Amino acid sequence: MGLHPLFSLGGRLQLCASMVRPGTALADIGTDHAYLPIWLAKQGKVARAIAADIKLGPLMKAEANIKRYRVKDIVSARLSNGLDAVFSTEADDIVIAGMGGEMIIQIISAAPWLKNEQKHLILQPMTSAEPLRVFLAEQNFAVLQEQAVVEDDRAYSVLLVRYSPEKVTVDELYPHIGKLTANTEDNRAYIRRRITNLEKKAGGLALSGKDSEAAELNGLIARMKAMLEKR
Template identity: 35%
Template sequence: MNISTRLFSVANMVDRCKTMADIGTDHGYIPIFLLKNSICEKAIASDINKGPVERAIKNIKEYGLEKKIQCRQGPGLSTLKPHEAQIVVIAGMGGHLIISILEEEEKIAHNLESIILQPVQHSMILRKYLYENGYKIIDEDLCVDEGKYYEIIKVRYDGVKRVLEDIYYEISPFLIEKKHLLLKEYIIKKIQQNDKILVHIDEGTELASDRKRELINRNKKLKELLTCL
């Protein structure tokens, strides 16, 4: 089956396993893709809303996988039993929501072999949370889909809390080390976005002045990273 570049990049992070779970599954495309490509033996497609679950059921039946993929309705990781799945995918959500999902079912999250996260926004906040709350980042990837950049973060809980420089919460050390092909243009886009914000900042208040200094300093750090690529 054909899936989007974003979903393919997420699925590509999933290791071979007996059972994976897709949280916020929407159409069920990731579990279907993984089963069709023999990456996992079974899957759980879960979503908090009825509509996405119904769409997933329809698509799963079309591919004849209803005996291998279970569909469940409920919030976050609450639809899973302890040790039921080895790998979980949480994709297409904001960073804050992903954090709340991990916190609400810590016992489940902490015992997974790996978790594949794909935030649509606030990836810096999510990455900082992961490092500082005992999640080891195993790998990261970056893709462009329909003109938008998406970061994919693969983690495992090991209980070790880590503190990095702020710039490495924004730009993944893994992507820097890999010299990822998309990283240079991704950083340039971030600098341009910051420049647009800077133009419209009125320094009439102390808060605005602080924000301006923050963005100028951030752009300086981003430009320094560019010299390493």
């Protein structure tokens, strides 16, 4: 059998990996090729990991890679719709990356055991970040950390969240930029893209005579622009 040097993760998965607690039991939901758990296992950063996917094709890819990189003592592939086939005792850090925000909402809703202060969720929505953030706040998941990354000319945000027994309160900017601050170039790129997006939306609202809604959005846009200028 040939030697397979370890691959490097792209910026998006690298950022997800950086939020995983060292020595944790990991579940990577929607793992596809299983690069994230394999990379973490190879670096000695996880005690064990479940690489879960809903589809057989990706799961077979995951299994082949687990074998190729010789991490089968640490990483196991599992067919699972969301967390349906994962027991609460099996995972403390749960990554759900590379899928739509609506699907992430469904997966979290179907696993009530995630409402536990010991569990960390690392979430990276490809779309619909806004409804995901609103859902998380409504369900009392607090964002401990949020960071953006630009990869292949797209800006992604990664959220580290944990259930909070106390009421989670958020401000008006939170649905749009979560807990991002303007402290990195990638965060600023994400915020700039959100501004462009909201400007289009505000323009549409103004055109259809919804002046007060447009004014409200313009207020948020001004606050986001001020964040970019202030740093």
